[in-house]
Amino acid sequence: MASGNSFYITTPIFYVNDAPHIGHAYTEVAADVVARWHRQAGDDTWSLTGTDEHGEKILRTATANGTTPKKWADKLVTEAWKPLLETINIANDDFIRTTDERHESSVQLFLQRLYDDGYIYSGEYEALYCVGCEEFKPQSEIVNGTGPFEGQKVCAIHSKPLELLKEKNYFFRMSDFTERLLALYEERPDFVQPESARNEVIQFVRQGLSDLSISRSSFDWGVKVPWDDSHVVYVWFDALLNYITAVGYGQDESNFDRRWPATHIVGKDILRFHAVIWPAMLMAAGLEVPKQVFGHGWLLVGGEKMSKSKLTGIAPTEITDTFGSDAFRYYFLRAIAFGQDGSFSWEDLSARYQAELANGFGNLASRVIAMVTKYFDGVVPAPAEYTDVDLAIQAVVQKAAEDADRSINALAIHDALASIWTIVDELNGYITDSEPWALAKDPANAARLGTVLYTALDGLRALAVLLSPVLPQATDKLWEALGAAATLGALVDQPLREAGRFEQLPEGSTVSALQALFPRIEPAVA
RNA sequence: GGCAGGGUAGCUCAGUUGGUGAGAGCGCACGACUCAUAAUCGUGAGGUCGCGGGUUCGAAUCCCGCUCCUGCUACCA
Numbered sequence: 001m002a003s004g005n006s007f008y009i010t011t012p013i014f015y016v017n018d019a020p021h022i023g024h025a026y027t028e029v030a031a032d033v034v035a036r037w038h039r040q041a042g043d044d045t046w047s048l049t050g051t052d053e054h055g056e057k058i059l060r061t062a063t064a065n066g067t068t069p070k071k072w073a074d075k076l077v078t079e080a081w082k083p084l085l086e087t088i089n090i091a092n093d094d095f096i097r098t099t100d101e102r103h104e105s106s107v108q109l110f111l112q113r114l115y116d117d118g119y120i121y122s123g124e125y126e127a128l129y130c131v132g133c134e135e136f137k138p139q140s141e142i143v144n145g146t147g148p149f150e151g152q153k154v155c156a157i158h159s160k161p162l163e164l165l166k167e168k169n170y171f172f173r174m175s176d177f178t179e180r181l182l183a184l185y186e187e188r189p190d191f192v193q194p195e196s197a198r199n200e201v202i203q204f205v206r207q208g209l210s211d212l213s214i215s216r217s218s219f220d221w222g223v224k225v226p227w228d229d230s231h232v233v234y235v236w237f238d239a240l241l242n243y244i245t246a247v248g249y250g251q252d253e254s255n256f257d258r259r260w261p262a263t264h265i266v267g268k269d270i271l272r273f274h275a276v277i278w279p280a281m282l283m284a285a286g287l288e289v290p291k292q293v294f295g296h297g298w299l300l301v302g303g304e305k306m307s308k309s310k311l312t313g314i315a316p317t318e319i320t321d322t323f324g325s326d327a328f329r330y331y332f333l334r335a336i337a338f339g340q341d342g343s344f345s346w347e348d349l350s351a352r353y354q355a356e357l358a359n360g361f362g363n364l365a366s367r368v369i370a371m372v373t374k375y376f377d378g379v380v381p382a383p384a385e386y387t388d389v390d391l392a393i394q395a396v397v398q399k400a401a402e403d404a405d406r407s408i409n410a411l412a413i414h415d416a417l418a419s420i421w422t423i424v425d426e427l428n429g430y431i432t433d434s435e436p437w438a439l440a441k442d443p444a445n446a447a448r449l450g451t452v453l454y455t456a457l458d459g460l461r462a463l464a465v466l467l468s469p470v471l472p473q474a475t476d477k478l479w480e481a482l483g484a485a486a487t488l489g490a491l492v493d494q495p496l497r498e499a500g501r502f503e504q505l506p507e508g509s510t511v512s513a514l515q516a517l518f519p520r521i522e523p524a525v526a
Numbered sequence: 527g528g529c530a531g532g533g534u535a536g537c538u539c540a541g542u543u544g545g546u547g548a549g550a551g552c553g554c555a556c557g558a559c560u561c562a563u564a565a566u567c568g569u570g571a572g573g574u575c576g577c578g579g580g581u582u583c584g585a586a587u588c589c590c591g592c593u594c595c596u597g598c599u600a601c602c603a
Contacts, residue, residue, distance in 0.1 A: 015603040052603060127601090136601090196531065200598050203529065212601060235603065272600070303595090335538075341596080343538065351537090351552060359565055367562030374561075432567040437560065516563050 007043040008262040008291075009035050010243050012270060013050040013098065016076040017058055020084040022332070022344070023267065023299050023306055025316040029329045030296060030338060030413060031265040032090045036469035037408045037416075041496040046259050048246050049085070050096035051077050055235040059221035069221045070099060087316050089325040089472055096246040098223075098238055106245035107238055108226040110285060114172065115227060119284040125169035125213045128162035130155040137162060170215040170225060172237070177280040178209045184279065190292055192275045193411065194339035197268055197295040201275045212237075212277065240278045244287070261291045263411075268295035294411050297341035299332075306344070319349065322521060326471040327353050330417070333470060338413045353518065357474075360424045361463070362517035365478050367431065368456045369514045375440045380457055380483065381450030382507040389430060390455045394502045396426045397462045401500025404466060420466045427459045457482065458505045464491060465499040474517045483509035 011031045014024060028049060035047035053073040062072035077097060085092065096103060114120050127136040137155055152161045184191055185202050192198040215231035216222070222232030241249075243262055248255035266274050271293065279289040298305045306313060319328050331349050334356070336342025372378060386394075400419045407416035434452045439445040461482060468475040468491050479491040487506045488494065498504075 012603080018603075055603075057603085125601095196597085199530065204598070204600075207599080210600080214601090234601080236601075239603070268597080270603070272598090273603085276600085298597095305596095337539085345537090348538070348552085355552065358563060363563055363565050365562095367565075369562090371561045428566060429568095431561075432559075435559085435561090440561085518563080520563055520565095 005043050006046075006258060007035075007038040008046045008048070008247065008259040009038075010047070010262050010264050011049040012264075012266050013052040013096065013239055013242050014081050014084075015052045015055075016073050016081065017061055019313070020080055020316060021306065021313040022316050022319065025084060025088050025328070026299060026332050027265060027267060027296065028085065028090050029088055029332060032088075032092070033329065033333060033413060033469045034263075034265075034408060034411065035093075036091060036472070037405075037496060040465075040469060040492055040494070041405070044258070046094070046247065047092045048094050048096060048243070048262075049090070049092045050094075050242055050246065051081055051098065052235065052239045052242075053077075053097055053099045054222040054232070054238055056216070056219045056221065059219055073097070073099060084316060087320050087325065088328055091472075094246055096242050098242060100245075102251060103242060103245040104223050106250045107223045107233060107241050109250040110241055110244075110281075111223075111233065111237075112226045114281075114284050115170075117284070119173045119176070120170050120214070121173070123169060123171045123211070123213075124166050125171075126164065126166045128153055129165040130160070130162050136165070136167075167217065169213040169217075170228070170231060171211040172214045172281070172284070174209050174212045174277065174280050177283055178205060180283055181205050181209075181276060181280060184289060191289070192271070193292060193294050197271050197275070197339075201271065204272060205276060209276070209280075236273055236277065237281070240273060240281065243278075243290075244282075249287075261288045263291050264293045265411075266293065266295055268297060271295040292411075294339070296339055297336070299336075300341055300343045301345070303343070314344075323349065323353055324473070324518075326474045327357055327518065329470055330357060333413045334417045334421075336414065338411060350521070353521065356421070356424075357518040358516075358520055360421070360428070361467075362474075362519075364424055364428055364431075365460055365481070365514055365517055368453065368460055369481055369511050371436055371440075372453050372457065372511050373513070375436070375449060376453070378511045380505060380507050380509040380511065381454050383451045383454040383503070384447035386451065386455075389434065390451060393426060393430050393455055393459060397423055397459055397502065398500040401462065401466060401497075405497055417470065420463070423459055423463055423466075427456060427463075431456055454505075454507065457511075458502055461505040462499050462502075465494045465496060468492065468494075469496075477514065477517060481512050481514035483511050486510075 009031050011027050014020070018024070031047060031049070035045055039045040051073070053069070058073060059069045062069040065072060082095070098104075111120070125136075129136050149161050154161050182202065182205055185198065185205070189198070192201050214234045214237045215225050216234060217231045220232055222235065223238050225231040225233060243264065244256065244260060247259040264274050274290070274293045275295075282289050300306065301314070316328065331352055332342075335348060335352060372380065400423050403419035404416040407413070407419060431452070436449055436452050439449040439452065460478065461484060464475040464478045464482065464484070476491055479485050482505065484505060485491070487509045488504070
């Protein structure tokens with residue numbers, strides 16, 4: 001099946017301590033749709049997701065819960081993160097955990113290589129430390145003191161003075177890569193996208209990079225530094241490496257060569273790690289940099305960035321329990337321009353579900369299949385002479401399929417959906433204008449009636465194929481109802497880039513009853 | 527503070543290099559139709575294009591000032 005080009009796509013790995021919310025799910029769904037699209041188009045596709053399980057925070061919560069960090073992570077992976085993938089119907093090819101042996105050993109290999117090549121040195125990390133937090137504070141949590149602490153730097157959480165402490169750390173010579181990174185952004189404008197994200201990254205790197213502290217010795221929950229086991233690897237350095245350790249770096253070179261480099265889908269909050277630190281790490285190791293790093297936007301709820309602390313965090317199941325996973329997948333990818341921030345509201349979700357999925361696509365399938373059943377006993381009629389209006393529909397389908405593929409390649413997922421939806425809209429208009437119910441009243445119009453319904457049916461066939469990456473459940477039902485599974489084979493085996501070609505649904509196939517693809521949802525429930 | 531992006535119909539957003547009366551979807555009103563999930567199709571109402579100046583024959587689109595919002599300004603995943 002995999003004939004074409006290698007396509008490797010990743011999501012960020014989830015920090016297991018978080019609670020899954022629709023922001024995580026959004027990233028997953030976007031990557032999944034793109035992966036499914038490429039897979040069904042015949043590309044040699046691999047999609048990866050997973051969990052990030054090291055670091056001091058996890059050690060602490062595990063201890064607080066009276067267990068070990070590994071057991072704590074196991075529990076969260078099993079009870080929270082893998083279920084999330086089920087909830088939104090993700091078809092990932094692999095799931096890596098940073099506690100996997102394959103990951104840890106390859107991280108050490110990578111680190112040793114950088115050390116041997118002189119990219120890592122021992123230094124002193126000096127920073128402000130909060131006794132209350134028991135940790136070094138990032139700039140964002142350091143504020144100027146007031147009252148008795150006037151003139152001192154204090155912890156934003158405890159409002160108490162910070163101590164300047166030193167700790168022996170290993171440092172990565174990231175500063176060596178400033179120029180090479182800038183050259184990369186310049187030579188490959190697509191490396192960081194969208195444009196706004198690219199600009200921010202460039203602006204940041206132009207200020208100059210300093211070396212990165214990549215080890216910690218104050219706790220031990222992490223990958224051991226191979227030449228000094230009193231240190232563990234800084235979580236980000238560890239986590240980023242999942243993208244190569246999962247596909248065989250250092251262990252299965254042929255697979256690694258087959259998959260790497262990857263397209264990384266990330267939230268814009270972690271863009272810098274992926275667009276600056278990560279390529280610098282790869283350069284140091286003599287490996288190819290990623291194919292692309294795409295930073296998508298925030299989900300805004302009530303005009304604000306969604307967050308747990310503001311109680312705007314929404315669990316994916318809150319949506320899927322009512323609307324289903326297909327609607328979840330469709331809504332976020334259709335309503336939000338991928339790459340920009342987008343507003344979420346229950347009203348908008350509900351309205352789009354009703355207008356686009358139920359009344360638009362679902363009802364279209366319903367009315368066409370009902371008419372074929374009523375007027376042709378469910379047997380797919382043969383088309384006769386095509387008129388201009390029929391040919392116009394064929395052209396719409398062809399164009400939509402081509403446009404959608406182009407958009408997916410550019411990660412403009414919302415544009416792809418808009419293109420595909422022109423088929424839904426045009427088909428609904430075509431049916432109303434052609435009035436098959438009127439044609440059916442006179443046997444003399446049988447040929448014309450057959451042509452109209454065949455055109456509508458083959459349009460549905462194209463829709464099922466084109467929408468299967470986004471709406472896997474609904475399109476499967478439709479595929480069955482069209483009788484296509486029996487004649488054309490499984491939906492996921494239908495070549496996506498051929499979907500726009502007309503007359504694929506064999507005449508003589510038998511359609512069967514179709515339950516509502518997207519049943520109306522009573523407002524009282526929602 | 528610096529840098530970047532943005533403020534366009536009730537809502538969410540498009541608006542190429544300035545030029546036919548400013549657009550889409552949803553919502554709303556009216557009409558048509560009845561195959562369909564009380565669905566569909568058509569028509570229409572509705573906008574000081576953040577504010578104030580300026581350039582121009584002509585600006586939402588260029589320039590200046592102001593105002594409001596958002597992001598970035600490194601080691602939090």
